[in-house]
Amino acid sequence: MIEGLYETHIQVSNLENAVQFYTQILGLQFAHYDETRPIAFLWIGENKTAMLGLWEQEGNLHKRHFAFTCSKDFILKYANTFLEKSGLKAYNFLKNGSNEPMVFAWMPALALYFDDPDGNQLEFIHILNGKSQPELGVLSYEEWQKINSSH
Template sequence: MIKGLYETHVYVKDLARSIVFYQQLPGLQLCHYEKERKIAFFWIGAPQKFMLGLWEKPEAEFSPRHFAFACDKNWILHESVSFLHANNIRCYNFLNDGTERPMVFCWMPAVAIYFDDPDGNVLEFISILEGEARPEAGVLPYDEWLRMGDKA
């Protein structure tokens, strides 16, 4: 029986640059590096719980991907944007509406904020919310979600 996703792997164009980038993300720890194979692995959260693999590939073999890091709701709402700014990482929401406010996917429901790694892989901080899903509401700012009457 499947219990979860243990690891994911993404391609990067410059492994050394990517290692520096991913090491600054909270909760990621470099756990293995192979210079010859041009790969690096990070524990996500606690060691041996989840893993991210980075593989350096030439431009012709590179294609950007998307994945999300599970985070605490309050951290996303109150600290994630300032953390990203402090680390010179541009963030945006799913609607890419020019604001940097986390948005709620009402069909889940979950709150999220997006950012890119140096190679254009689309990364996301996400937290599942309590309350009933409301798919008909689409994607909303968190304050509008709260006005709908769901639990925070």
């Protein structure tokens, strides 16, 4: 019945700044602006397969979290540089000061986090090949590789 998640919505303090961030920095495509609410819709990826709604809200924003699917190569080799050039700081799931991606072994998935200008927690994620190993918890990609190369 359900085939995927089509859209999600977040609150932003300044709609114009948020649209600029998501389109110019992250490369989402502008879709529609509704002045009566005020809200902007942005396409995520190709072929209108997913959408992000940005709702302008005065005061007391409810911060959200969501993840963008990315290639493993992008996350491992380019994400940190991409974020730094955009004035953004990457961090790992543990928020221990490291900007190295980590693996959620229960999925398994490689992930790296950063925040948008309103403090919404964004994530680059890539589902890895291999079986779920929840007993391993969250670990570095290097640890994940060592464990899985011995199987």
